[in-house]
Amino acid sequence: MLKAVGLALAGALVLGVGAAGWAYWHLNNNIKGVDVNSALGDDRPARAAARPAPTSSASSAPLSTEPLNILVLGSDSRSGAENAELGGGDSTGGARSDTAMVVHLDAGRASATVVSIPRDTLVTRPSCPLPSGGSTTVAYHAMFNSAYAVGGPVCAVKTVESITGVRMDHYLEIDFSGFAELVDALGGVTVTTDQDIDDNDSHLHLAAGTHHLDGKQALGLARTRHGIGDGSDLGRIGLQQKLVKSLLEQIASSDLLTDPARLYKAADAITGSLTTDTGLDSLAELTRLGESLKGLSAADVTTVTMPVVPAPSDPDRVVAREPAASELWESLR
Numbered sequence: 001m002l003k004a005v006g007l008a009l010a011g012a013l014v015l016g017v018g019a020a021g022w023a024y025w026h027l028n029n030n031i032k033g034v035d036v037n038s039a040l041g042d043d044r045p046a047r048a049a050a051r052p053a054p055t056s057s058a059s060s061a062p063l064s065t066e067p068l069n070i071l072v073l074g075s076d077s078r079s080g081a082e083n084a085e086l087g088g089g090d091s092t093g094g095a096r097s098d099t100a101m102v103v104h105l106d107a108g109r110a111s112a113t114v115v116s117i118p119r120d121t122l123v124t125r126p127s128c129p130l131p132s133g134g135s136t137t138v139a140y141h142a143m144f145n146s147a148y149a150v151g152g153p154v155c156a157v158k159t160v161e162s163i164t165g166v167r168m169d170h171y172l173e174i175d176f177s178g179f180a181e182l183v184d185a186l187g188g189v190t191v192t193t194d195q196d197i198d199d200n201d202s203h204l205h206l207a208a209g210t211h212h213l214d215g216k217q218a219l220g221l222a223r224t225r226h227g228i229g230d231g232s233d234l235g236r237i238g239l240q241q242k243l244v245k246s247l248l249e250q251i252a253s254s255d256l257l258t259d260p261a262r263l264y265k266a267a268d269a270i271t272g273s274l275t276t277d278t279g280l281d282s283l284a285e286l287t288r289l290g291e292s293l294k295g296l297s298a299a300d301v302t303t304v305t306m307p308v309v310p311a312p313s314d315p316d317r318v319v320a321r322e323p324a325a326s327e328l329w330e331s332l333r
Helices: 002-018 022-030 036-040 080-085 146-164 176-185 215-223 233-252 260-272 283-292 324-330
Strands: 032-034 068-075 097-105 112-116 122-125 139-143 170-175 189-193 197-199 204-206 209-213 274-277 301-305 308-311 314-320
Touching: 022 260, 022 283, 032 146, 036 146, 068 146, 068 176, 097 146, 097 233, 112 233, 122 146, 122 314, 139 146, 146 170, 146 274, 170 176, 176 215, 176 260, 189 215, 189 233, 204 215, 209 215, 215 233, 233 301, 260 274
Parallel strands: 032 274, 068 170, 112 301
Antiparallel strands: 068 097, 097 112, 122 139, 170 274, 189 209, 197 204, 308 314
16 A cells, blocks of 8 residues: 555656646645644654665665554545445444554565554553543553544554554555545456455455456455454455555556556545645655655565454454564564
8 A cells, every 4th residue: 555655646746747736736735644743742662773774786775774664544534425335434424444554664665564453352542632632531441443433543543552562653544435546546456365255234246266356346355344254354354465465466567657647546546535644744755655665566565463362251352362462563663
């Protein structure tokens, strides 16, 4: 997803200059920023230390020297009616975060690890500051995705940092309807499923095998849970991880940069659905991040799920499996 953002926005910067700045202004203005750092203050895990600067095999230019951890959420926060039509959200203005991934980029940007956190994980949700003032109360045995529901991006970041001990350097949220538009702008995505999927909730019905999906179908795949396996979030995460890999492969083989109309459509879909921290809330900042990932291929990305076991208090929920979970998070610090 981060690479998709970088690819489309790098071209969009050029388009913006060619269109007397209007395209740049429009795309830049699409992005919504949240000042997570100011809201959370200094009571957070330490930032990762810089490491000796590696160099690219193609040049002597130094690469990025600091690893980055980015919390990536998929939500239905921006368009309740549109998301409801696509199989998620509602028209009442409520918002949910059904997908949560911690993306760890190594110091040289030569590899990445994507860790999925099941939304059904029971956690201790910390007290979170609210935009209107005051704060939420600490909640024990709360579902992980309730953090976003009660306190938005700030509480989502604080909860992740609380349960992982890992500093989230950035926050990136993509609305589900925008994700569907992005997949369509890329010409669809090809995914292989190991079993039949028959899920009325996500409006997805696929036989086992290889399929080229449009945006609506890809979103259905990302949200499916009742039509696969035991109906838990773990089956859905497996499909989401396949989708991430397939998107990376699709982007690598795409001629997007040679087609200005498709490029602008992709950039508009991305920026119109993005909420980021204030360190990434401009085309220039997002493009800089995306360009640092241009050498990253699907083979360089490892996808894992936070180790979990059924919760003793509720077999329909999970809790972190220790010490495996702590060891995983330690590897990302």
